[in-house]
Amino acid sequence: MTADALDLAGIGIGPFNLSLAAQLDSIPTVSARFFERRREFAWHPGMMLPGVEMQTSILKDLVTATNPTSPWSFLSYLVAHRRFYQFLNAEYEAVPRREFADYLGWVARGLTSLTFDAAVEEVRAADGMFSLRIGADTVLARNLSIGVGKIPALPAWAEALPKTMAFHNSEAADRLRDLRVRRIAVIGGGQSGAEIVDALLDSQDVGTIEWISRRPNFEPLDATPFTNELFNPAYVGDFHRLPESLRLAHTHRQLLASDGISAATLKKLYRRLYEEKLVAPPPKNREISLRPHRNVIAAAKNGSSIELTMQNGFDNAVEQVVVDAVILATGYRFVLPDFMESLKPLIAVNSLDEPVLAEDFSLVWDGPADNRIFVLNAGRHSHGIAEPQLSLAAWRSAVIANALLGRDQFDLGQPLPIVRWASDATGLPQSSYIGEAAE
Ligand SMILES: Cc1cc2nc3c(=O)[nH]c(=O)nc-3n(C[C@H](O)[C@H](O)[C@H](O)COP(=O)(O)OP(=O)(O)OC[C@H]3O[C@@H](n4cnc5c(N)ncnc54)[C@H](O)[C@@H]3O)c2cc1C
Incomplete structure (x- = not known):
């Protein structure tokens, strides 16, 4: 790494890259910066209507699932704002989205690795490095994390x-x-x-x-227990190993579990x-x-x-x-952002023209193997319906951090899943996420 090149540059600061920034905050040896075009953090401000509520548990916050002692958890936020007891007394079945957005904003104001008012206009790759054009500035990084959401x-x-x-x-x-x-x-x-x-x-x-x-x-x-097993890292591992035709068929059938x-x-x-x-x-x-x-x-x-x-x-x-x-109210779709134009011909795509994602959320591309391009919120058809949701954000960030570091910084071992999704004799390798607990 050259002196002024980052280990990772994150583009876009929505909840997903914010989660990665929060997880990397616990690893001081990693140099990472995240860039956001907005002047300050905002979570889907256009849908912040009166009375709107979360569809996920507050325990599925930016960090807790893989880093429960992080200072950037929702519980830390409640304690910092001196409303831990009142929050419990309120007995929310679903937490107001405004409060979760305020939590996200609190994390964004607390992390020092974030730069706002910084739209990334172009990314180029040369000499084992990515260069990002942000206004008159150029930022160099060995790896990228694209978290620009959907359109x-x-x-x-x-x-x-x-x-x-x-x-x-x-x-x-x-x-x-x-x-x-x-x-x-x-x-x-x-x-x-x-x-x-x-x-x-x-x-x-x-x-x-x-x-x-x-x-x-x-x-x-459908937020019933067995459907919620689709939002479990062990399911994601099994799902990712399926052929594309099966993955597309399953996501189509599972629509109501997420939408x-x-x-x-x-x-x-x-x-x-x-x-x-x-x-x-x-x-x-x-x-x-x-x-x-x-x-x-x-x-x-x-x-x-x-x-x-x-x-x-x-x-x-x-x-x-x-x-x-x-x-x-017709939904959103992922498109590879325009700032990636020069790299598009090098990026593998699936039958829907979506980028192909490896298990660690990095793009499959025809570039140096140690220059990885992680993409968040683009993996509905590669990692399953949980990927565009908050449910696995903390876990996905830990997977990316481990891939970046080349070691198990975060413990991703999972207990055996309640449901056996894959056949016993598929001949496919066991999920790397199941680890010790696998039979
Ligand atoms: C209204 C709504 C409610 C949701 N509620 C839930 C829920 O309750 N539970 C759940 O699990 N999921 C929910 N989701 C799904 C998902 O969690 C959210 O969409 C989440 O915001 C996705 O995060 P993200 O970081 O990928 O993208 P976004 O939140 O869209 O953030 C992307 C950021 O990238 C920035 N950006 C884009 N281009 C550039 C550029 N060139 N340079 C710099 N910055 C750039 C944008 O300004 C933006 O701030 C909800 C989705 C919506 C739309």
Whole structure:
């Protein structure tokens, strides 16, 4: 390593690289810096709507799963803010997202390895080093950790609609504040769609809410014990060794384990609709239509309104609704960021054109083996549905730290999983994560 080259440069400071920074903070011999384009830490600010809640336990924080004595745990945050006892007394079934975001911000303010207001514009590789262009500065590093999150996934029919009339839910907090229209369609039956509908119900100005989902019903997140085993490092090891066709099929089937609506949100919404439709209608009458099993196939702008055409999978009929604005709660997708343009031809991709990730979350690429490019939040199809979630963030950071150091800095040994996923006689090597406990 040259004197001024980092061991690792992290690009983007969302929860995932923040977790890596927090884990590396316990290893002073590693020189790492993380760069973020925002001026300060923010966690999905566009979806910080009133009353939104976490879908994961606070024990699945940035560090605890593999480093429970770290000063950067959620429990340390509670103690530092002198509300440990009150937090327990509040008996949250789901913690408010605002509080978890505040925890993340507290960690971000405490770590010294982070630089904000530093958008990475270009990465190049030469002479066993990556060079990062950040404004007028150049940063050198032997390894990279890309944690830039995902971009909004927009349906093709929405692309031609004016941005003043149709926007992704990631902008909701700002846009809803100024939206002065009577008829709104929310597209998407996941957690974000449900949260938007809940927020719209607070507004007395909205006269019509059309909630449209492709799924056959407004379906719950499956957070039951055996499904939660999918969020266990031992499962990830078995999953990663499968051929791609099986991995894609499994993730497709497991959709509701990660992308369903929290039971608490469903109950809250149902009770609000019950109240509004049956018990005490608001003074200004409004129409709320829940339309599951509808696939929007076209959208046409007609003056100041939008006509949506849908195929109803329940009875195969075609329907239309007319609204003034459309909110697209249609998910996110990973794309390799533009700053990686010069390296793209060297990076292996799968059948979906996603980068291929090795078990330690490094890209498979045609470059020097000791210049690794770790990528976070890009492994749904390589490591399973837990990879884009907070559940395994602390563990993944420990896997990356061990790979970086070439030794078992963090103990990743797992007890035998409750469920046997892989066959006894696959001939595949045992998971390196199961370690001592393997039979
Ligand atoms: C609304 C919402 C709620 C969620 N709630 C939960 C939950 O309760 N439980 C759970 O397990 N998962 C949840 N998730 C899923 C997942 O945990 C989050 O999406 C998480 O934020 C992913 O972290 P990340 O670090 O990959 O990306 P992000 O949080 O998107 O952060 C990426 C960062 O990279 C920065 N960046 C991008 N490009 C550059 C660049 N060129 N240079 C410098 N910086 C750059 C961005 O500004 C951003 O700050 C939620 C997701 C959403 C959208």
